[in-house]
Amino acid sequence: MSLRARALQLGLSGLFVLSVLGALVVLEPGHPQVQPGADMLSSGTLCAQADPMMPCAGAPVTLPFFGPFSGPEGATLRMEFNLPSRSDAAQTGPMALYFPLFSDGLDVFVNDVPVLRTAPPGGPYWHWNRPAYVRVPGALLNGALLNGALLKGGDRLTLILHGAPRFETALMPVHFGPDSVLRDRFAWRRTATLEVARLGLGLTLLCSLAMIALAVVRRRDGVYKWAALSGLSAAVLSLHYAAQRPPLPELVWQVVWTVSVPLLVAALHRFIRRFLRRPQNREEHLSLAFVAVSAVVMTGIALWAPHYVLIASAGIHAVVLGITFYLLAIFLRDRRFTTRGRFLTLYGAMCITAALALHDALFLYPRPPLVAMQLGQFMPLVFMFVTGWLVLMQLVTALNRQEALAGKLRQRVIDRSRALRRTTDRLEVSERETLLAGERERIMMDLHDGVGGHLVNALAGLRQAPHSDPQLREVLEQAQTDLGLMVDSLYNPGDVVVLLGALRARVEPLLERQGLRFDWQVEENPRLPDPGPSANIDLLRIVQEFVTNTLKHADAACIRVQTGARHLCLADDGRGISPTEVETGVRRGHGLASMRRRAGRIGAQMSLTGGAEGTVLRLDW
Amino acid sequence: MTSNNAPLSDAGPPLVLIVEDRHQTAEQLRREISDCEDLRAAPPVDCVEAGLEALARLRPRIVLTDLGLPDGSGLEIVRAVAKADWPCEAIVISVFGEERNVVEAIRAGARGYVLKFEVLDRAVEVVHTVLSGGSPLSPQVARHLLTLVERAPAPPKNGGASELTPRECEILALVARGYKREEVAARLSISVSTVGSHINAIYRKLEVRSNIEAVARAGRLGLL
Numbered sequence: 001m002s003l004r005a006r007a008l009q010l011g012l013s014g015l016f017v018l019s020v021l022g023a024l025v026v027l028e029p030g031h032p033q034v035q036p037g038a039d040m041l042s043s044g045t046l047c048a049q050a051d052p053m054m055p056c057a058g059a060p061v062t063l064p065f066f067g068p069f070s071g072p073e074g075a076t077l078r079m080e081f082n083l084p085s086r087s088d089a090a091q092t093g094p095m096a097l098y099f100p101l102f103s104d105g106l107d108v109f110v111n112d113v114p115v116l117r118t119a120p121p122g123g124p125y126w127h128w129n130r131p132a133y134v135r136v137p138g139a140l141l142n143g144a145l146l147n148g149a150l151l152k153g154g155d156r157l158t159l160i161l162h163g164a165p166r167f168e169t170a171l172m173p174v175h176f177g178p179d180s181v182l183r184d185r186f187a188w189r190r191t192a193t194l195e196v197a198r199l200g201l202g203l204t205l206l207c208s209l210a211m212i213a214l215a216v217v218r219r220r221d222g223v224y225k226w227a228a229l230s231g232l233s234a235a236v237l238s239l240h241y242a243a244q245r246p247p248l249p250e251l252v253w254q255v256v257w258t259v260s261v262p263l264l265v266a267a268l269h270r271f272i273r274r275f276l277r278r279p280q281n282r283e284e285h286l287s288l289a290f291v292a293v294s295a296v297v298m299t300g301i302a303l304w305a306p307h308y309v310l311i312a313s314a315g316i317h318a319v320v321l322g323i324t325f326y327l328l329a330i331f332l333r334d335r336r337f338t339t340r341g342r343f344l345t346l347y348g349a350m351c352i353t354a355a356l357a358l359h360d361a362l363f364l365y366p367r368p369p370l371v372a373m374q375l376g377q378f379m380p381l382v383f384m385f386v387t388g389w390l391v392l393m394q395l396v397t398a399l400n401r402q403e404a405l406a407g408k409l410r411q412r413v414i415d416r417s418r419a420l421r422r423t424t425d426r427l428e429v430s431e432r433e434t435l436l437a438g439e440r441e442r443i444m445m446d447l448h449d450g451v452g453g454h455l456v457n458a459l460a461g462l463r464q465a466p467h468s469d470p471q472l473r474e475v476l477e478q479a480q481t482d483l484g485l486m487v488d489s490l491y492n493p494g495d496v497v498v499l500l501g502a503l504r505a506r507v508e509p510l511l512e513r514q515g516l517r518f519d520w521q522v523e524e525n526p527r528l529p530d531p532g533p534s535a536n537i538d539l540l541r542i543v544q545e546f547v548t549n550t551l552k553h554a555d556a557a558c559i560r561v562q563t564g565a566r567h568l569c570l571a572d573d574g575r576g577i578s579p580t581e582v583e584t585g586v587r588r589g590h591g592l593a594s595m596r597r598r599a600g601r602i603g604a605q606m607s608l609t610g611g612a613e614g615t616v617l618r619l620d621w
Numbered sequence: 622m623t624s625n626n627a628p629l630s631d632a633g634p635p636l637v638l639i640v641e642d643r644h645q646t647a648e649q650l651r652r653e654i655s656d657c658e659d660l661r662a663a664p665p666v667d668c669v670e671a672g673l674e675a676l677a678r679l680r681p682r683i684v685l686t687d688l689g690l691p692d693g694s695g696l697e698i699v700r701a702v703a704k705a706d707w708p709c710e711a712i713v714i715s716v717f718g719e720e721r722n723v724v725e726a727i728r729a730g731a732r733g734y735v736l737k738f739e740v741l742d743r744a745v746e747v748v749h750t751v752l753s754g755g756s757p758l759s760p761q762v763a764r765h766l767l768t769l770v771e772r773a774p775a776p777p778k779n780g781g782a783s784e785l786t787p788r789e790c791e792i793l794a795l796v797a798r799g800y801k802r803e804e805v806a807a808r809l810s811i812s813v814s815t816v817g818s819h820i821n822a823i824y825r826k827l828e829v830r831s832n833i834e835a836v837a838r839a840g841r842l843g844l845l
Contacts, residue, residue, distance in 0.1 A: 230659040449689065451757055453643055456737045460649030463741075487763065501760035501799030509742040522798050 011352070020355035025362070027240035029192070029374030032064065032102065035185055038177020041157070041190070044081035047466050052109055052158050053332050056080045066367055067161070067169035072306065074104075074125065075163035083110070083141070083155035083176055092178035095141065097157070098186050099132040101373060102170040105162030107131055110140045111155055119245075125162040126245045128170075130193040133186040135179050135228045140428060161609040165250065166310055172372075193377060197241035200380035204235040207384055214391075222275040230267035232262055234380040236260035240375035251306055255298040258320050260315040262320045264290045268383065269327050272346060275390055276338045287323055294319075314365065316358070324354050342393060349386045374540060441490060448487045481544065489536040494524045497534060497563065503540050504561075510558070514551055519560040527565050529603040529621050538598040539568065539619075542606075546570045546590045546617050553577075557612060567605075570617045576610030626627040634658070635682035637748060640672035640698055641714070642691050646737065650685060650714075661750060668695040671774040673701055676709075683748050684711045685740070688722055696729050699785060703730030710751050714740045723765045727827050732750040755817040756824045762795035785826060792819045 034040045042063040047056035047565070056078065067077055086092065099106060105125030108116035116134040118127050141155050157176070163169035175182055208231030215224035239247055240257040266287035268427075273284065294316045301312045328350055335343045356379050362370040389411055459476050462468040488502040500522050511517060530533045543561065552554050556574025563569075583593075592608070599606035604621040639662065641647035649663035654662040663679050665779065666672050669692050676684060676698065684702050686695040694714060702711035710732040715722060724733050732751050734805050738760055740747060747757045770785050785793070788809075795805045802820075806813045 013655065019734075094707060267804045449716045453646075453689075453737070456716065457643040457645040460643075461645035463649055464645065464652065489662055491764075495764075497798045498760070501797050502764070504799035505736070505760045506738060509739070512742070518799075520799055520801075520804060 007215040009329035009332045011331055013018055013325055016347075016351040017325070017328070017354045017358065020352055021358050021362075022376070024105050024355060024359050025371060028372055029375070030102065030189065030371075032173040032372065035175055035177060037181040038098075038175050039084045040173045040175050041081045041083075044079050044157075047078040047080060050076040050078045050159060050160060052078060052107070052112070062394050062621050063171055063173040064368065065169075065171045066369075067163065069168045069310075072165050074123065074167075077160065077163070077169055077172070079159045081157040081159070081174065082270075083157050085154050090176075092180065094138060094179045095134045095177065096133060096179040096182045096534050098175040098177075098182040099172070100185075100189055101129070101131065101170070102172040102173070103128045104163060104164040104167060105381065107160035107162075108132075108134055109158040109160075110136050112158065114202040115140070116188040117163065119162070119361040123164075124245050124250065125164045126243065128164070128167070128251075129241060129377070129464070131186055131189040133182070140607035160437050165347070166307060193373070194242060196381065197238055197377040200244045200377060200384070201238035201382045203502065204231050204238050204380045207231045207387060208235055210315065211387070218367060221274075223271060226267045226271035226274060227391070229245075229581050230264050230271055230383065233260040233264035233267060234383045237264060240379070241374075251302045251327060254309050254313060255295070257301050258298050258316055259291065259295045261317055262287070262323070264383065265320055265324055266291050267329070268386070271387070272390070275394070276334075278334065278337055281330075283327060287327070290319065290323065297434055312497075314361075317361070321354065321357055321361070324350070324357070328354065344389075345389060346386060349389075353382045356382070356556065430435055435583045444487060444490060448483055452480065452483050453481070478548075479511060481510075485540050485544065489533045489540060494527065496531075496539065497522050497524075499536055499540055500543065500561065500563065503543060509543065510551065511547070516551065516556060517558055520556050521560060521562040524563055524565045526563050526568055538602050542617075543568075543570060544600050545571075545595050549591055550574060550615070554615060566621055569621045571614060575614070576612060577608060577615045578610055582608050582610065624832050629834065630766065634661045635748075635752060636661045636679060637679035637683045637685060638663045638672070638675055639688040640664055640669075640677060640684065640688075640695060642666070642667040642687060646741070649741060650744050652739075655659065656747065657745045660745065667691070669695070670699050676701055676705070680705075680707050683751060685714050685744070685748075685833060686711060686715060687825060688715045688726070696725055699726055699729040700732045710739055712747060712751055712757070714757070724769065724827075727824060732824070735759060735760045736761060747840075750817075754821070756820050758796055758820050758823075760797050762797050763793050765817045766791045769827070770805050785823060787814075789819050789823050793823060796820075805809075 032042070039620055042081065044061055044063075045056055046058045046061040046065075047054075048058040049056075061079060065079075067075065086095065088156045097106075097108060097110075103125075104127050105116075105119045105123060106116065106127070107114060115136060116132065118132050119125050136284055157174075159167045159174075161171055175185070188326035204541060210229050211224050211228035211231050215228050216222075218224060236257055237260050240253075240260075248256060264315070265285070269287055270284050273281070284523065286340065298309070298312055299309050331343075331350065335347070338346075353500070356375050359371055360376045363372075365375050454474055459480065460471045461474065484506045485499075485503060488499055488506075502519060506518065508518065508591075526539070528539070547559060550559055550572040554572045554574025554576075558573050560569070560571045560573075562571075595608075602621065603618070604619040607616075607618045607620075609616050609618075637660055639647050639654075641649050641650065644665075644667070647667065651662040651665050654660045663675060663681060663792050666675050667690070668776065669690050672684075672686065672690070672695075680819075684698060686698045688695040699711040699713065702709050711730065712733040712735060713722075713726040713731045714735050714737055716737050733747060733756050735743075735747050735757050739759055750757050767790070770790060784801050790811070792805055795808065796802075802816050806816045809816070
């Protein structure tokens with residue numbers, strides 16, 4: 001992949017992310033604005049002494065205020081504001097103070113009477129991303145006491161701002177107005193910060209548990225363990241936004257949550273790649289290696305240079321942001337490995353996450369910040385969406401596939417059943433045919449046995465009779481031979497030479513009685529064009545007819561039978577047939593015509609020639 | 622059975638017993654044999670029972686028996702002949718050579734299997750062949766035997782006596798093609814008596830291969 005293409009993809013991904021970020025900046029959620037019907041306090045006095053019992057002397061201060069970074073012990077600041085007098089106090093009902101954002105702890109006094117403490121005295125102060133709200137008892141307000149008459153100096157609001165160790169103190173403009181006006185603003189702000197973070201925590205924990213279960217159940221997939229790991233990282237991130245106090249000793253927690261971010265990116269990256277069935281690549285190893293590096297760096301800094309822990313954390317997150325951009329570019333490159341919908345959803349979610357991270361950076365690093373509040377609490381929700389959506393998609397895909405498979409299977413079963421039925425039908429038919437063939441054969445044999453036996457018996461009887469009719473005997477002998485030929489050809493569907501052998505055995509006794517003999521030259525097995533019992537019978541009948549004719553008419557001494565693969569030649573050495581006889585077939589009666597007919601059925605050319613040396617019949621095919 | 626020895630029971634020409642239920646056929650056979658000077662024919666019998674009785678009583682040298690008899694199969698006679706304690710040979714005469722019958726007859730110990738249409742003209746010749754130690758073999762029967770040999774599985778290397786030699790197969794094939802003994806001898810340039818002893822060997826081997834039919838059937842059914 002060329003550098004140019006890589007740069008293009010990086011640029012494109014950056015463009016997407018910046019577009020989302022731009023939209024966020026333009027919308028600027030949480031930016032301070034005067035609530036209708038309420039006052040926004042943005043100027044007061046930053047007292048030189050933090051003790052609220054001392055009179056406040058100091059410099060004027062404008063909100064939003066960002067103080068210097070605290071030392072290892074944290075910092076405490078005091079500010080005083082004048083609460084504007086309300087002439088409409090009687091109509092608006094109870095008054096309230098709404099603090100959209102401050103770091104990291106707040107003690108609130110109205111006319112020196114404490115009305116709110118966001119943390120127990122002494123901390124820990126860990127209240128950097130969510131609002132605070134307090135209803136001011138009417139009795140405390142002078143305006144109310146004097147029934148609308150202005151008191152000199154008015155009502156005084158004193159704020160003690162506590163900074164967490166090594167963090168900076170900060171205070172966004174404070175709203176003062178009727179409870180009925182401010183209550184909803186506070187509730188929304190609280191929802192968008194704390195409650196979203198808690199929701200994210202709950203969901204990521206649930207999701208992680210589900211992924212762990214999946215990882216155990218489907219161990220061979222090797223994909224869900226990464227989803228579980230990224231889920232746990234997201235849970236840590238959510239906890240960071242949702243916790244009321246550091247879940248672990250503060251420095252340890254800084255290390256844990258800082259490392260959870262690169263771990264989330266690396267594990268999610270792996271999960272997505274495994275999920276899309278992509279092979280391991282260099283980037284996966286690099287991002288995992290970076291997790292290890294950041295863990296080591298953060299631990300080292302927390303141990304030996306805790307003052308730089310925030311800077312290290314910011315540095316690591318900046319690198320993670322860079323890695324994320326790189327991975328986005330890679331993902332853009334590999335978009336063809338997944339479906340369009342999946343790619344767009346995943347890529348969009350990742351871009352939004354990156355934009356949210358950048359948005360937080362815009363809040364955390366420039367002073368004054370370029371945006372009004374952190375939105376990092378939404379990141380785990382996006383993560384949840386990605387993993388949940390992916391797994392759901394897989395489920396849907398699996399269901400679709402299963403349905404398709406089941407359908408296919410059903411179709412196949414139907415097809416196979418049909419084929420089976422057809423085969424069974426065919427088998428039945430063929431079985432019936434085989435049975436019929438066997439039966440036919442058996443009947444033929446019975447016929448032969450019975451009729452043949454009778455014929456033999458009749459012939460034997462004729463021989464014993466002193467004056468038996470020679471014609472009768474001839475007819476019986478022919479009948480016997482015919483029957484024998486049929487049985488022989490039934491038994492030998494392919495082997496013509498064997499049939500000729502059987503024929504010889506059957507007709508030779510007749511020949512011998514008339515002083516005829518065979519010159520047997522049966523060499524090659526004739527290969528008839530359309531072999532089978534019928535063709536065999538036709539061929540044998542021709543031979544039989546020739547022999548009969550020779551016996552009757554030729555006065556010959558020898559019949560030569562000679563075979564080749566493609567011919568059969570029969571020749572006698574008697575009186576040869578004359579051409580006229582050949583033409584008219586007169587002498588040989590119907591036999592000649594029947595021989596020609598049979599030759600035609602076999603697909604053979606028959607030639608019959610006669611001369612002084614005898615008669616020659618030749619069949620060629 | 623010591624076929625070359627003179628009959629022990631009777632002096633004079635060898636006695637031939639005919640077991641045939643068709644009387645004209647039986648009578649014709651008896652006549653042909655009686656007409657021959659060096660053979661004697663016993664009165665024909667027409668059933669298995671009478672045949673067995675006559676066999677035991679007359680102790681003939683040769684028995685010509687049909688297979689399909691009214692009270693059973695001629696094979697029973699053949700088996701009885703094989704157990705005879707005097708020199709005696711059985712020749713099966715049948716209308717046609719159905720494979721099963723041929724094999725069973727040879728296994729039962731028949732010395733020859735002759736088709737009826739042949740035997741009417743050649744009864745004396747057939748009996749003489751057997752008496753001289755030969756075995757009559759018609760093309761039809763030779764064809765059956767050849768089929769059996771071809772269907773049987775390849776013999777083991779040292780399978781020995783029961784397998785046919787190439788020469789025996791050759792002779793079987795020639796006979797099946799219709800060649801007579803003399804012609805076979807001429808074609809193979811061997812003597813007629815050598816052909817005869819080959820044919821004897823074929824019979825003997827096929828008799829020994831008692832499982833040949835089972836093997837052939839298995840081959841036909843595609844089990845081998």
